[in-house]
Amino acid sequence: MIARIFGHDHYQNHQNQQQRRLVLLITIGCIGWITIELIGGSKQSVSAGGQLSLNLWRKYPGTPPPEASSVKLEWLKRGGLSSGGRLFIMNSSRYPLPTTIGPRPKREWISRLDFFQRYGSAEIQRDLSIPISTLHKDGLVTYPTETILTANNNGVCSWENSGCLRNSENGYSDHLDIIHPDPNSWVVNFDDGPLPPSKKLYKVLDDFDIKATHFWIGGNVLKYWDLAIMADRRGDHLAVHTWSHSHLTSLTNHQILGELGWTIQIIFDLTGKVPRFFRPPYGNVDNRVRSIAKVL
Helix, strand or coil: CCCCCCCCCCCCCCCCCCCEEEHHHHCCCCCCCCCEECCCCCCCCCCCHHHHHHHHHEEEEEEEEEEECCHHCCCCCCCCCHCCHHHHHHHHHCCCCCCCCCCCCHHHHHHHHHHHHHHHHHHHHHHHHHCCCEECCCEECCCCCCCCCCCCCCCCCHHHHCCCCHHHHHHHCCCCCCCCCCCCCCCCEECCCCCCCHHHHHHHHHCCCCCCCEEEHHHHHHCHHHHHHHHHHHHCCEEECCCCCCCCCCCHHHHHHHHHHHCCCHHHHHHCCHHHHHHCCHHCCCHHHHHHHHHH
């Protein structure tokens, strides 16, 4: 699932790319965040926005999921800026509508999820069977009465409902949720972009020579791709904030897969970079969402 005043993201080139792990971040206060991760791959030159991301990934590598060559995920290269990536993005029919909640995932993403549902560890299979929460009019979610919300062998570890974090402090072997920045770090981060005011924001960041983390909504990247390019050219850290800014725990497994997958896809299509970090809207995350994030 967040961020600090500048969460750096280490971007990987698509060539020679191996399986990635998505890191989930949840903002706690101004400089707190949670993270779940996605992958590893070959290096390229690291922007200012990339170095901190790389450091975070090394510090919190998580637990690599079981691998199978038949379900390795490859983000299809659709051009990038050097070969018509912008024209590809402008053809919006290739993507879900910006307002689509839980867009239908691509077949290869479903195949990968199906593999882990059938052959993953007992823990992953248990996580993927966590019940869907109910979203209420006040924006809060609830689970069936018998659901254990905390960090327990059978608990769902819901941050919104219990403040649970998936880290070693709560007895988990994989430290997926990052809540503290490095000591003496202050991180500039922004959610929900890119949006029309982003251009003024970039100007302020330029004036103070500051890099920032942008947790983007995929639908907004589709609508304001030119502003997304500006942030990428600044060397900022680009991360995922879902496709439609929905409460993920209230969605089905496939809907969550689509929310994360299409946002990763459009950022990659536009920039040639695969984001490593993810912030769940509203801090709405549990172990089911985390496991699906790891699939990508």
